[in-house]
Amino acid sequence: MVDERVAGGPEGRRDRRGLLVAALAGALAALLAGHRAVPNVHGLGSLVDSVTPLLGLGVPLLALAAALRRSRRALLAVALPAVVWLALYGGAWLPPAAAAGPAVVRVASQNLRAGNPDPAATVGAVADAGADLIGLQEVDDDDRVGAALDRRYPHRAAVSTVGLWSRWPIRESRGVDTGLGWDRALRAVVAAPRGDLVVYVVHLGSARAGQTATRDETLTALAAAVRADPAPRLVVLGDLNTASTDRVFAPLVRLLHDAQAEAGQGFGFTWPAQLPVTRPDHVLYRGLTPTAAGVLHTPDSDHRAVTAGFRW
Template structure:
């Protein structure tokens, strides 16, 4: 029974891409929490030891091998030196009671470009004031904003939802222009009806259409995607873009909730640039952790 259970636990890991997103959207839910599937390995191994079952212990290797194949590479430190551009993205949380302290943490990261999501009118004013010394150029539209050490041009809202949740600008960096997107996809909920992702998925499709129309050779997409890179429902956006954390991070880089992160729903995605390093910043007054990356041409 233990051996059969081990194989049954390995199956959804190995075949997560085949789990349908109909009804309760089980596919997206499993893929969002996929890194935690590895917890079954020590649990099953402990039971096998108690039962003194060699067959069960050997069977536990099946989910262990599958998990390592999926996430083992994330456990190595892939960060390297160098890079032309350092970026930070942070969902600052509209209910954040310490925007001044949050701005201080972000400024201390020394990034060239900041993308902030879930801004309110009041907090946008605070961030503009607190970040002005380090970031003389900024643009805010709706609930998203970009702060930059370098001049910004071609600033415009990206229509992904009825209200503005995405912003695009060209950062004129010394290494050349870079199209920067600040993005906040629609929220998802877990309820009796299942994992509700329809609005997020529609926003992702609209964002993907905007990215397909992008003509800049170098693109950085920063934001809160309310889903992980593994979630196939976000494939319209992630296909063709490289995750800085997956390529140049150290660990899984989980970001939400900040008190005990269980998923990486905040990310740095790039096109035409090479990730050199990716990491998370210290907690702020938000329920998300900020993410950072250093990129090169």
């Protein structure tokens, strides 16, 4: 009897069709595991790093293709990128191991979007979530923002288009040079109920396809400022224009913890607001214990807000 697989019968044809799916599955697994090896030429490596969590969407698509081809070989191959993705990012979906007890301080960060038609509505939604400290970026209408926040947050520090609104007194504040040629970051010392808390509100340089040099330089400058800061308790709020999976984020990873990674659930994507696929907005910290972290969909901005609670 002639073996159908050798003679090109139905089973053999299915196996050959499954080879393409298996090859794609192997390539996806290699990219997931080795995305940092992609050369960062014109920001290509950073882009791949940033979208790597989304590459997991390829797993069900490949599994469907393998099922349609009725190829056991392809289905087995698809298990490889699935295992790699789970090893890298599956932990983000586990229940957070946040500290028990109420937060002593609750913070939020929101990029308002330049030209926001109703910034008061945006910041009002953030305030209604119960933050004690609100860091804002792309503030171009101080009057409307102030009118919405000043009653609940009587203490304010601002530099250029970034600002901090606080329920508690701000002892001092100053601009922080991140290499843009003007200050688009600030450092403030907040007199929180259990002691001083240093807060940075930051908007780093923009990143575009093939143009990440300015963003990379500003991130390096921010890391240098944080490294030199002696404050025992410190929080960074802001739009850093990069995801925590990006290789250029490494200098901050070595200095600070990520509230979403430690006390949130899921990736916490924030941009674009209607259907977010990445997280340029962050709450980073040291010297504190996170109790919660999340994302808030606010009106009229192209970014969602990020929130976190801490105790010490």
